[in-house]
Amino acid sequence: MTATIPEVTTNLVPNLQQQLARVASRWTSQQGIQSSAIDGVELIRCDQPSSCGSSVYEPSLCFVIQGTKNILLGDREITYDPLTYLASSVHLPVLGRILDASPERPYLAVKLTVDPQEVADLVLELGDKAPSSDRHHAACPAVECGLCITYMDELMQGALYRLLSLLDSPGDIPILAPLARREILYRALVGEMGSRMHKFAAIDSQSHRISTVISALKDHFAEPLRIAELAEAANMSESTLYHSFKQVTRMSPLQFQKKLRLHEARRLMLAEGLEAATASYRVGYESPSHFSREYSRLFGAPPRADVTFLRGERRAPEPV
Numbered sequence: 001m002t003a004t005i006p007e008v009t010t011n012l013v014p015n016l017q018q019q020l021a022r023v024a025s026r027w028t029s030q031q032g033i034q035s036s037a038i039d040g041v042e043l044i045r046c047d048q049p050s051s052c053g054s055s056v057y058e059p060s061l062c063f064v065i066q067g068t069k070n071i072l073l074g075d076r077e078i079t080y081d082p083l084t085y086l087a088s089s090v091h092l093p094v095l096g097r098i099l100d101a102s103p104e105r106p107y108l109a110v111k112l113t114v115d116p117q118e119v120a121d122l123v124l125e126l127g128d129k130a131p132s133s134d135r136h137h138a139a140c141p142a143v144e145c146g147l148c149i150t151y152m153d154e155l156m157q158g159a160l161y162r163l164l165s166l167l168d169s170p171g172d173i174p175i176l177a178p179l180a181r182r183e184i185l186y187r188a189l190v191g192e193m194g195s196r197m198h199k200f201a202a203i204d205s206q207s208h209r210i211s212t213v214i215s216a217l218k219d220h221f222a223e224p225l226r227i228a229e230l231a232e233a234a235n236m237s238e239s240t241l242y243h244s245f246k247q248v249t250r251m252s253p254l255q256f257q258k259k260l261r262l263h264e265a266r267r268l269m270l271a272e273g274l275e276a277a278t279a280s281y282r283v284g285y286e287s288p289s290h291f292s293r294e295y296s297r298l299f300g301a302p303p304r305a306d307v308t309f310l311r312g313e314r315r316a317p318e319p320v
Helices: 015-025 116-126 131-137 154-168 170-189 194-201 206-219 228-233 238-247 253-269 276-282 287-300 302-312
Strands: 030-037 040-046 053-057 060-066 069-075 076-080 082-090 092-100 107-115 149-150
Touching: 015 040, 015 060, 015 107, 015 154, 053 253, 060 170, 069 107, 076 082, 092 253, 107 154, 116 170, 116 194, 131 206, 131 238, 154 170, 170 194, 194 206, 206 228, 206 238, 206 253, 228 238, 238 253, 253 276, 253 287, 253 302, 276 302, 287 302
Parallel strands: none
Antiparallel strands: 030 040, 040 107, 053 092, 060 082, 060 107, 069 076, 069 092, 082 149
């Protein structure tokens, strides 16, 4: 299943894209994900196409300025083109690879981490003042995939440029960055993907209930999976939870839990130096051999070989 980007009638501004690319290039001296002086803002650069890599998206807005990336969430395939942005409403394990990048014209992207409560507060403040979103409410199903993508219009490009430009004047960041950040969230909420973001923020919506289930799985992934308890906590039947969960994440709760476990085991081996068996027990596996088989299927190599390669490699980490 391939995602399609809604058609928009706005006029994109090539010069503004060039300005965005210049400021992003200026603050990405090396490949990979780089933190910035602005809280919650990371910049990503990649100078060549990459192989398929596995990562976990957190609630965020991801803006592609230059280059192309393809991601796979379960059976859903999404391609980032230049001047598109993607909203991740919940934590989601994905596969991704850079398709278009070179040293002369690198892949450049910006990730803005989003606090779901921040979105909910802004939705409440907006009330009925979200005309673009309101147009889509009737057409959208009750539960949406946790990822959606659209083009940056001129207003969103301008808001993103104002945020990134603050990196050149760090003294202005404490005062102006929260304003620029708020404008970006506002533009997203009243834009083409606004109705989807509204559903995940609305407490009485099924999408929001699934987001609470995902949060519970993320916090307790090492524990045995108890669908009945999750369904009761979300005030849903088990069959409704399973169906709705698969709509949002494009995978079953068990598949979702498995990927969270494997990502955390990989982090434990890399960051804390744990042996594979110890890491497997830590994340909830009872059999190291079972863990090794599932690890190899996800990451393409057994735990020890994969970690040895990652520690010795010189390439950049898989970008957002």
